[in-house]
Amino acid sequence: MNAIQPAIWCKELEIGYQQGHPLFRNLNFSVVKGQVTCLMGPNGVGKSTLIKTVLGILAPISGQLYLSGRPISEIGKEEIARMVSVVYTDRIVRGNIRVQEMVALGRIPHTGWLGSLSKNDLLSIHTALEDVNIAESSNAPLAELSDGQLQKALIARALAQDGDLLILDEPTAHLDLVNRFEIMYLLRELAIKKDKAVFVVTHDLDIALETADRLLLMTDKGTLHAGTPEDLVINGGINQLFPDGRYFFDPKTSKVVKTQDYEPITISGPEVLTVWIHKILRKYGVNATPYSIEVSDNPFQISLRSEKQTLQLETLEQMIDHLLRK
Numbered sequence: 323m324n325a326i327q328p329a330i331w332c333k334e335l336e337i338g339y340q341q342g343h344p345l346f347r348n349l350n351f352s353v354v355k356g357q358v359t360c361l362m363g364p365n366g367v368g369k370s371t372l373i374k375t376v377l378g379i380l381a382p383i384s385g386q387l388y389l390s391g392r393p394i395s396e397i398g399k400e401e402i403a404r405m406v407s408v409v410y411t412d413r414i415v416r417g418n419i420r421v422q423e424m425v426a427l428g429r430i431p432h433t434g435w436l437g438s439l440s441k442n443d444l445l446s447i448h449t450a451l452e453d454v455n456i457a458e459s460s461n462a463p464l465a466e467l468s469d470g471q472l473q474k475a476l477i478a479r480a481l482a483q484d485g486d487l488l489i490l491d492e493p494t495a496h497l498d499l500v501n502r503f504e505i506m507y508l509l510r511e512l513a514i515k516k517d518k519a520v521f522v523v524t525h526d527l528d529i530a531l532e533t534a535d536r537l538l539l540m541t542d543k544g545t546l547h548a549g550t551p552e553d554l555v556i557n558g559g560i561n562q563l564f565p566d567g568r569y570f571f572d573p574k575t576s577k578v579v580k581t582q583d584y585e586p587i588t589i590s591g592p593e594v595l596t597v598w599i600h601k602i603l604r605k606y607g608v609n610a611t612p613y614s615i616e617v618s619d620n621p622f623q624i625s626l627r628s629e630k631q632t633l634q635l636e637t638l639e640q641m642i643d644h645l646l647r648k
Contacts (some may be wrong), residue, residue: 327391328352329487329519330376335385337368337375344383345371351538351548355486358506358513358520360530362563363540369523372540373489376521378402390486403431407480411492414476416464421475424464425450428482450481453512470501474508481512487519488512494526502526506533527563527571527578531555539563575601582607591617599624602638608645615641 335349346368353359363369374380375387378399387394389405397405407428428450429443439447451457454474464472473493480488490509494502506522506529513520513535524530530537531551539547539554539562547559554560560571564578572579575597587603587610589596595617603610616625624641626633635641 327388328354329390330521331386331388331391333386335375335387336383337371337380338383339371339380341383346540346546347544349385349546351546353487353519353521355517355519356513357535358510358522358533359536359538360534361521361523361538361540362525362527362530364542364563367540367542369540370491373408373491373523376489377406377408400431404483405485406487406489407483407485409473409476409480409488409490409493411495413496414464414472416467416472418463418465420460421456421462421464421467421478422447422451422460424475425460425478425482428479428484431483446482446484450478453481453516454478454508468501469496469498470504473497473501473505477505477508477512481516481518486517487521489521489523491523492525493522494524494529502529503532509533527560528576531576541565577601579604587611587615589615589617592619595619595622599638599641602642603645606642606646608642610645613645 330353332349332351336344336347337349338345349372361369361372371380375382376389378394378397382394389397389402425447426439426443429439429446433439433443448457451460454477456471456474456478459467459471464475467475477493493509494505497505509520509522510533512518522534534551536548537551537554539559541547541562542565545562547554547562549559555571555573564570568581569578570581571577582604589599599615599617612628613626616627617623622636624635624638626635626641626644633644635644
């Protein structure tokens with residue numbers, strides 16, 4: 323292992339609940355500081371089991387598992403609590419507890435349940451609130467927070483714990499589109515600026531592709547595919563998330579699409595526009611023959627040309643309506 327130790331390092335790791343019956347074998351990967359690593363895979367494949375193993379809740383069945391360069395078997399649960407912070411996906415009962423009081427709970431691994439907060443503890447709490455941009459809401463009851471603000475407060479609590487490794491289970495599950503991206507970009511910023519190893523369990527492929535430094539793909543065939551999102555898209559490894567072949571990741575549109583008979587045609591015009599024409603033709607399963615298609619912008623216009631006629635259309639909806647009627 324290198325002089326700069328990964329926050330998580332494992333080799334030939336077997337995980338599960340019963341000796342002799344591993345849920346997943348031969349796990350080999352690392353999670354390093356300064357990066358966001360996203361863990362993906364179908365339900366039941368073993369993602370939660372892996373997290374429980376990293377947290378010391380479950381013992382590895384076999385293989386090697388290190389946290390910050392130390393075998394996990396040599397680290398007690400109290401010390402793991404100081405090394406690893408966790409944000410779970412479960413909704414919490416908000417009540418009247420204030421944001422700062424909830425963030426202060428992150429200091430319990432250092433103070434104990436009955437310990438008083440030192441100046442250093444208070445500084446950690448204040449810094450965590452500032453790092454997630456909710457310091458102005460520190461005295462607000464949790465009940466007054468939006469879902470996005472509450473998720474930031476939970477991340478602040480994890481930061482106040484002051485470990486090198488931050489694990490988040492579906493951190494965007496209950497959020498709207500804007501907050502989903504805001505939270506993941508915040509995590510990326512924290513990984514870089516605070517030198518944290520951020521390990522995210524997620525089903526949100528779009529955001530993982532956009533924000534993760536590395537992806538770990540656990541498949542129901544018992545294989546792990548690891549790499550940068552871009553490498554996994556280019557080499558086709560991302561399609562391990564769709565083992566039955568009904569769907570695939572289209573690298574041209576950066577979208578998951580349904581596998582179906584579709585004969586790509588030549589569309590002339592700016593690429594940013596032709597991509598969306600291909601997309602809507604695939605969605606409706608439309609064969610544009612005998613037309614050729616040209617598209618232009620400023621103003622936007624679609625030309626359907628055949629030997630018999632040329633149609634000038636102003637929207638994709640008009641184009642699809644015509645092709646479905648032909």
